[in-house]
Amino acid sequence: MPETVTDPSALSSALETLAAAPRLLVALDFDGTLAPFADDPAQVGALPGSWAAVLTLQRARDTEVVLVSGRPLDGLARVTQAPDGMALVGSHGVEWRVDGHDEDALTDDESARVQRLGAALDEVVSRYPGVRIEHKPAGLGIHTRGVDAETAAAADAEASRVAHEVDDAVLERGGKDILEFAVRHVTKGDAIDRLRELRGADAVFFAGDDVTDEDGFRVLREGDVGVKVGQGDTLAGYRVTDPAALTEVLKQLARARATR
Numbered sequence: 001m002p003e004t005v006t007d008p009s010a011l012s013s014a015l016e017t018l019a020a021a022p023r024l025l026v027a028l029d030f031d032g033t034l035a036p037f038a039d040d041p042a043q044v045g046a047l048p049g050s051w052a053a054v055l056t057l058q059r060a061r062d063t064e065v066v067l068v069s070g071r072p073l074d075g076l077a078r079v080t081q082a083p084d085g086m087a088l089v090g091s092h093g094v095e096w097r098v099d100g101h102d103e104d105a106l107t108d109d110e111s112a113r114v115q116r117l118g119a120a121l122d123e124v125v126s127r128y129p130g131v132r133i134e135h136k137p138a139g140l141g142i143h144t145r146g147v148d149a150e151t152a153a154a155a156d157a158e159a160s161r162v163a164h165e166v167d168d169a170v171l172e173r174g175g176k177d178i179l180e181f182a183v184r185h186v187t188k189g190d191a192i193d194r195l196r197e198l199r200g201a202d203a204v205f206f207a208g209d210d211v212t213d214e215d216g217f218r219v220l221r222e223g224d225v226g227v228k229v230g231q232g233d234t235l236a237g238y239r240v241t242d243p244a245a246l247t248e249v250l251k252q253l254a255r256a257r258a259t260r
């Protein structure tokens with residue numbers, strides 16, 4: 001794994017260089033990155049300073065912001081109150097809202113697989129107190145926030161076993177207090193690649209906090225800037241401690257981009 005830089009002055013100078021790119025794509029995870037974690041995911045919001053910087057970036061010339069989240073697209077749009085022109089990618093890359101058009105389009109076969117998995121996992125989750133299941137448009141999430149570690153581990157293990165029994169092509173991904181099952185193998189990295197292409201971006205900024213964001217860091221190239229928020233192994237070039245620290249990073253990038 002390459003060295004991740006925590007020195008703020010190194011990140012600061014990388015941001016100045018990045019801000020000079022002719023066309024810039026700013027891709028951002030939401031939960032744990034723009035927004036701190038909260039017990040009720042419907043109640044969280046982006047930190048005000050971060051969101052102000054995001055809006056400044058969105059208005060800046062030759063600059064595009066995209067929010068790339070594991071949340072379903074609808075929920076992401078609701079919780080962020082993102083302005084109409086802002087690109088949104090939900091369900092880890094399956095659902096898209098770009099240029100005002102929604103795109104999700106699971107095939108009938110994929111939808112049937114989600115249904116089957118959902119029915120089987122409903123049954124598993126019903127036997128573990130406190131564990132919750134989220135039925136997403138493109139898969140399922142098993143939530144164990146606030147559940148004791150032993151119960152969470154047992155529920156995850158059984159959910160995993162059952163999901164693979166029901167669907168041998170299921171994609172499993174672990175995150176913070178969540179285990180997810182999806183039927184389409186796309187990642188945040190695929191979303192970043194596609195948007196880079198679509199927008200003809202010369203450089204990309206990407207920030208994220210969770211394991212699934214590593215797919216995004218993996219597709220970054222020379223001259224891009226990746227920022228991991230918080231602890232954990234990462235492929236990102238830079239690291240900040242928490243969403244509040246990322247606010248300062250976004251402010252600097254927005255200022256540099258808006259005044260170039």
Ligand SMILES: [Mg+2]
Nearest residue numbers: 029031032210
């Ligand atoms: Mg996150």
